[in-house]
Amino acid sequence: MINLKRTLLVLAVVILGANPICVLANEEAHAGEPSDKSKEIGEYIVHHLQDDHFFSLYKAGEETVGFPLPVILIDNGLKVFSSGEFKHGKAVVEKDGQFYKYYHGKIYKTDAAGTISYDDKHHPTNAKPLDFSITKNVFGLFLAAFLMFVGFLSLAKTYKKGPSNLPKGFGRVLEPLVLYVRDEMAIPNIGHRYKEFMPYLLSVFFLIFTLNILGLTPIGFNVTGNISITVCLALFTFVVTTIKANKDYWKHIFWMPGVPVPFKIILAPIEVLGMFTKPFSLMLRLFANITAGHSVIMGLIAIVYLFQTQLTVGGSVGISMLLTLVLFFLELLVAFLQAFIFTMLSSLFIGMAVEEHAHH
Amino acid sequence: MYNLIGAGLIVIGAGLGLGKIGGSAMEAIARQPEATNKIQTAMIIIGALLEGLAFGALILGK
Numbered sequence: 001m002i003n004l005k006r007t008l009l010v011l012a013v014v015i016l017g018a019n020p021i022c023v024l025a026n027e028e029a030h031a032g033e034p035s036d037k038s039k040e041i042g043e044y045i046v047h048h049l050q051d052d053h054f055f056s057l058y059k060a061g062e063e064t065v066g067f068p069l070p071v072i073l074i075d076n077g078l079k080v081f082s083s084g085e086f087k088h089g090k091a092v093v094e095k096d097g098q099f100y101k102y103y104h105g106k107i108y109k110t111d112a113a114g115t116i117s118y119d120d121k122h123h124p125t126n127a128k129p130l131d132f133s134i135t136k137n138v139f140g141l142f143l144a145a146f147l148m149f150v151g152f153l154s155l156a157k158t159y160k161k162g163p164s165n166l167p168k169g170f171g172r173v174l175e176p177l178v179l180y181v182r183d184e185m186a187i188p189n190i191g192h193r194y195k196e197f198m199p200y201l202l203s204v205f206f207l208i209f210t211l212n213i214l215g216l217t218p219i220g221f222n223v224t225g226n227i228s229i230t231v232c233l234a235l236f237t238f239v240v241t242t243i244k245a246n247k248d249y250w251k252h253i254f255w256m257p258g259v260p261v262p263f264k265i266i267l268a269p270i271e272v273l274g275m276f277t278k279p280f281s282l283m284l285r286l287f288a289n290i291t292a293g294h295s296v297i298m299g300l301i302a303i304v305y306l307f308q309t310q311l312t313v314g315g316s317v318g319i320s321m322l323l324t325l326v327l328f329f330l331e332l333l334v335a336f337l338q339a340f341i342f343t344m345l346s347s348l349f350i351g352m353a354v355e356e357h358a359h360h
Numbered sequence: 361m362y363n364l365i366g367a368g369l370i371v372i373g374a375g376l377g378l379g380k381i382g383g384s385a386m387e388a389i390a391r392q393p394e395a396t397n398k399i400q401t402a403m404i405i406i407g408a409l410l411e412g413l414a415f416g417a418l419i420l421g422k
Contacts, residue, residue: 184401281412288415341408348405 041302045295049222050105052136053083057220064088069139073100073107075129083133100129107131137229140221144210152206181205185344189351197350200240204233205343208286212335215290216328224338225290227283234283237346242275245353252357278349282342289338293331300324366421374414381406 056066068084075098085093086102092114093100101110108116108126116124134142155171155178167175181202186194211223223229251257253271256264303320311319385403389396 281409281416284416284419285408285412288419289411292415337404341404344401344405345408 037306041299041306045298045302048220048298049225049291049294051226052105053086053102053107053133054088055136055139069136070134071107072132072134073129074132075109079129101126107133136221137223137226140211140214140223141229143221144207144214144223147210148206177206177209178202181343185340185347189344189347190354191351193354196244197240197347200236201343201347204236204346205339208233208342209336209339212290212338213332215294216331216335222290222294224286225294227287230283230287233286233342234279237282237349238276238279240346241279241349241353244350246356248355248357249353278345282345286338286342289334293327293334297324297327297331300327363421367418370414370417370421374410377410378407381410 053069053071054064054066055069056064058065068082071079071081071083071086073079073095076096079095079098081093081095083102085091086100089102089104092110092112094112099110099112099114101108101114101116103116103124106124106128108124108128110116110126116126119125151170151174154169155167155174158165158167158171166172182194182198185205186198186201190197208224211221211229214221215224253275254268256267256271259267300320300323303323304316307316307319310316381403385399388399392399
């Protein structure tokens with residue numbers, strides 16, 4: 001039984017690991033002019049970093065291999081159809097007399113011929129329907145939620161049996177991480193009220209960690225490198241901090257005790273600004289780190305077919321693989337570090353908000 | 361072109377900052393090895409704040 005499980009695991013790793021190689025093999029076969037190559041690489045990286053309605057795994061010739069995801073539009077009623085109907089932007093989809101076209105990752109309303117009009121900056125001016133589709137990123141979030149659910153359910157089950165039970169299987173990995181969040185982040189920063197915030201901190205930590213690790217698999221997720229996701233996560237921290245703040249916190253923002261009055265007037269706007277810059281930096285840090293990591297890894301993989309004439313095939317593959325391997329280890333560290341930093345700073349901000357000051 | 365020079369300047373600044381943080385942390389750990397964990401945590405937090413600043417500047421400069 002265990003052997004079967006292991007074999008399946010190894011097989012899955014091999015199959016998933018083969019994907020980028022397939023991509024590269026195809027890119028090599030279709031390599032054109034050298035100047036085209038670097039442009040193509042740039043486009044490919046940008047395309048990977050963006051959200052998409054179609055889950056593409058790799059390219060086989062001109063055909064993209066993957067699976068379509070459901071498109072959900074609210075435009076004079078609910079409209080649900082498969083994103084495969086767009087045929088990667090080549091086809092116009094008609095639903096209840098309204099035509100839709102897929103263009104550069106967004107869905108636009110068009111006429112029957114699918115014309116898209118542009119303004120002078122080459123941005124489409126067509127109207128957009130309200131888009132609630134299950135995109136690649138939403139799919140990634142669902143997958144992360146599912147993985148976390150499975151992992152933590154097994155952990156919770158062992159505690160149900162009795163307090164002295166050791167968690168089995170994957171739960172044994174998760175328990176120290178939970179304790180780490182509690183003992184290293186929550187208790188030192190928040191103090192005796194830490195229990196209220198543990199659910200939030202644990203959710204944020206494990207969500208970011210899972211998504212970062214998923215982003216390193218060749219499936220091609222870039223969820224935490226999407227600014228909308230990080231804005232949302234930072235907003236949660238902002239809301240928790242603002243709602244749970246006690247009157248000492250507000251006093252220290254608007255009318256700091258123990259400071260001369262002229263300074264109070266100068267400091268109050270700065271402190272108010274600080275309320276917003278803290279979640280803003282949280283948002284930017286996670287987004288920029290993950291985006292930078294993904295771009296650099298993809299750029300290093302691109303060495304394979306960028307320097308083939310200078311270094312020969314073996315040389316370029318060797319250098320690329322070596323550099324990518326080293327960077328992947330660094331990114332494993334970054335994946336954990338960013339989850340750690342986000343949770344750490346969140347608990348620090350929450351701790352500032354709920355701290356009871358000695359009265360001056 | 362100019363934004364590349366700007367990016368270089370940002371990286372120089374961030375590098376100086378990180379070097380200073382790392383150097384001081386090393387000295388502090390050498391002086392008090394029993395406080396290593398606390399010093400490391402503080403170091404990472406300051407490093408993250410600096411990083412947020414640098415990344416913000418890099419993105420705004422782009």
